[in-house]
Amino acid sequence: MQLTGKSKAALIIGLLPAFLIYTVFAIYPIIQSFYYSFMEWDGFSEMEFIGLQNFENLFQDSLFWNSVGNNIFVVIASVFGQIPIALFIALLLNRKIKGLKIFRTIGFLPVVLSTVVISLTWSLIYNTKDGMINEILRAVGLDFLAQNWLGDTKWSMVAVCITVIWQFVGLYLIIFLAALQNIPEEVKEAAKIDGASEWMTTWKITIPMIWDTIIVAIILCISGSLRTFDLIYVMTHGGPSHSTDVMALYMFNETFSNLKYGYGSAISVFIFFFSLLLIGFVKKILGQKFI
């Protein structure tokens, strides 16, 4: 529809609320964090301009690089955990099967729960003394395998990643299932008549046909797990001895516990570019349009 002169005012009234609140509370903070990243500031006293000092410190901060490494570990564990499991279960469900609806309902359930609830539940499951996992191990006579799962630097990251995988498998399962159910019946029938085994049909026909969806899921999985914060904050707070620290958590602690607002902002800027570049890069390799 074209606008007449009078309705220019309507245009402004219609778009202004969204534009204002989005610009002030989503875009402006990003710009502000660039500004603060050049400052030394404890949040109370005068800010002091220190140029690129924060970034120089950041690049030499081994604890920060440790958190970047852990973050990448979470991303890799998510991609190689969530995607294959979800795809496998979706392929099993993609047939005339009794109880499909129930399997789907149960599969998606963890996705709707809040991360805090999931983190607290799994903290109880991993609990050394009375946790479910150690109880099961003791019950089957594998006492020696019982661990302080979240309190041992050897196991903490693995334990956290298992929870991350558990939380989101259902999301990808549903995405894959929807894509599989869009494949026309005739394609599968034709393959069957040609004598292709189910295994062959899956590899040569089904998976190639949903390849685009798989790529979208991988990208989603990377950007989602890159943002891990709540879960680790609640489960381990980055410990023990920084073994589960991730970028956002390290930024949070530096800013609000150590009162280094400028330094924290520099980490924010890093996270911003790191996320954009990584996702852009992955989209490029996997051949998907950016945005």
Next chain:
Amino acid sequence: METTIKKTTQSALPLHQSTRKMSVKNTLIYAVLIIFSVINVYPIIWMIINSFKSEKEFAVNQFGLPKTLVIDNYIEAWGTANLGVLFKNSIFICLLATVLTVLIGALASYFLARIEFKFKNALYTFFIFGMLIPIHATLVPMFILLKNLGLLNNPITLLFPYIAFHLPITIFILTSFMKAFPKDIEESAIIDGCGIFRIFWSIILPMSRPALATVIILNFIYNWNEFSFALVLLNDPALQTLPLGLASFAGQFTVNYGAQMAGLTMSMIPIIIFYLFLEKEIVNGMTAGAVKG
């Protein structure tokens, strides 16, 4: 059944052998699916069952059903965690943020989808860019901004980040839906003398009902589960939302597992009921939100 018959008639194998092979395969498939489902749901059931056990019983019998239903855990959790207040705060902020986001977003989407103006595409891209912003990169500046505006620890503090960060996906979903309407819808309305907002309110909005349902559910669940902004922007216990309150409650009660499990169960039940009733809409909304985001 139909496929079994088809397959057996085509295959060279004798009938009984082939059906047996099929049923072994089916059994295996069901076994895998059931194991997957148990892993998916048992942690939750384990917690709900154990929330009814006394501390002593939990220590010796954590896999069986409770011998007697102990509701002390629930009384303690409700009292100490202040669950009533947490529920009230969460419902208030979620409803308000969802209504405002969807209203403001729908209005903007209407102009972006249906009306020609300069810089329209640039503005749309500007909004959609928000889906790429990692929200954690904004925690520190958001804290400083709201502090400077005197809006920290206020009942409406969380409205600002919640609306701002969920507008992009809301606008994205609604705009693509509204774009699909035929072009001449507005024309007859204009001839009838309808104003531009009248067309929005009485024609476009009702027509967008399915997409509105998606974004309402999406916003509600995101806001209900949100933790990071609440953590940074609120420290008055009277204003905390459910996830934030639960996290600090668990911190105080590292020993009393029963009360912790009772608190978690109570906070989970509403969302599970909501999910069981609106499963289709929720699944559609969340997968659309994820895929498009």
